[in-house]
Amino acid sequence: MADIPEDLLRRSAEAKAKALGLPVEQVLAEMKGEAPPTPPEPAKAAPAPEPAKAAPAPEPAASEPVTEPEPVAPEAPAAPAPVAAPATAAADVDVDELLKKAAAAGGLPESLVKRSAEAKAKSLGVPVATILAEMAGEEAPAAAAAPSAAPAPAQSQPAPAPAPAAAAPAAAQEVAAPAAVAVEDKPAAPSSNGGSNGSANGAKAAMVSPRPVAPDANVPEGVRTQRLLTVVKARAIQQVKADPTDKVNTWPHLMIAEFTALLAMTAFVILLSVILQAPLLEQANFNATPNPSKAPWYFLGLQELLSYFDPQIAGVTVPTIIGLVGFMMIPYVDRNPSTKPSDRKFAIMLYTIFLTGSATLTIIGVLFRGEGFNFAYPWRDGIFFDDLKDWVNFE
């Protein structure tokens, strides 16, 4: 109890106090173990519809009854245990019975009726049996639950008890079957399309009712349609993992960086274009083959290879097979999951060889190839690279 934050404790105490009709301070004190639990005021507990005031007490929190002293506890010794037990059993049977009836009356699956009754009972502070009886159309809840509930408040306590107890497994079941689709059986004309849409839903969830549905006497088989209440996805299409990461707002942090890069690049291109004139040689002439004939610089590495190897190898096999298919296959060949440079020495070495290799070949092609694509020293024989014609002839 000690490690529960004060505000949470307070909220819980308030809820409990409201449900029990006790002052908040008292409940809070009880929770903190500062004051002996006080029995609920008899006036509140006595009237027949009210005994359930105590019902919310065995909330899910009932799993640790020791730490959460129930207001009823001090009275418990007074009410002999043997009395409570049969009462519980009786109420259990009654609730089941009523549930069946209520379900039949409404033409709804029991599970839904039960859930709805429980919720209603909780919010109204009435025993579930009462609600169920109402639903079943039996005006007098007394018929089922009253005999034991009416006379003594102490005895009425067990009556609502089965409800939360029964609710627990129901909840557990829902958690265990997350892919379930809750469906509601409704007697309806076959033409009603209210439910059939559900089956058309693309979600992977199965159209199953969590629990068997009691056949409805009033509605002939085949006329029942199903209405989709909710779809609980077993697994999202996308894995939405919300690992805590250090994030910043795109605006302004990323946008400013991008905008700066954009401006810098524009400035650079404009500057380059003012300084360097793009080449325009004489008009194309099929009869005047320049010597040497060079490909665009990004293909010069290939042209260089071409001058070493058989063209069948250098011209096609190298660029298309290794260059394209090979490159596309990199992620599928390199199955090493690590991105740490120290774990990927081999991959980094290969890529660096590729990088330096292609850079070297390109530089040789650009600077060191002269007439007839023969080897030439740029400082001795000049540069044969027309792309930068006006630049290399810059005097």
Add this chain to the structure above:
Amino acid sequence: MANGNTSLRERLSEATDKLASSSFVESVLRPGSPFKKGYSDSPRNRSYVIMNNVLYHLHPVKVKRHGVKLSYTLCLGGLSFFLFILLTITGIFLMFYYAPTVENAYTDVAALSTSVAFGSLVRNMHRWGAHLMVLVVFLHMSRVFYHGAYKPPREFNWVVGVILLLLTLLLSFTGYLLPWDQLALWAVTVGTNMAGFVPVFGAQVKFALLAGAEVTAGTILRWYVLHVLFFPFIIVLFMAVHFWRVRKDGGISGPL
């Protein structure tokens, strides 16, 4: 107002205020726009700026802090994209002055330097920008490799990237022919000769590329259409997939 003594400055600010709160401007600017009246800088508004912006198609509201660091991506992917935009803009300008025929191509390009305002500058920007884009895309690929950023779940985006590299080279190469000077003609001849070495269908590939056995008048038109329409269209499609996958694969890859 009646006395007509308001200063120009006052009238101006009044006018801009009126404009900013006019229903037309209201309809143009989405809620949260920093250009809207009364915009204030708050975390909520910072999110709104992106959410209510067409850039939301490209950027999420928040990004990993290390991804913003210039030293991580070096902005190379973004610059590749930006160079493509720059090339599109300058390219459209050039299209107004260029006819892809043997008779006109060369003189049209030459005329850019002599009789078109900013013609030379724009042509230079288009040409150097194209070379730069090849380089930047290549560097982008290298940065991705050294970061191991192609590893799961980003394998497929690497494949898309290789296609983008190929398309970038093809765009550049098809543009190379268009000035129809000696450089263009013979560089393309050398390049397509390499394609001619394709085993089995080498001759057919070369024929399809050149619209003939060698570079001809038909080649210009063919490469022009490929250059200004076909490849840009395809590359935009692949870029869309590429950017989309960057986000779907969880944003920029983690730090090393």
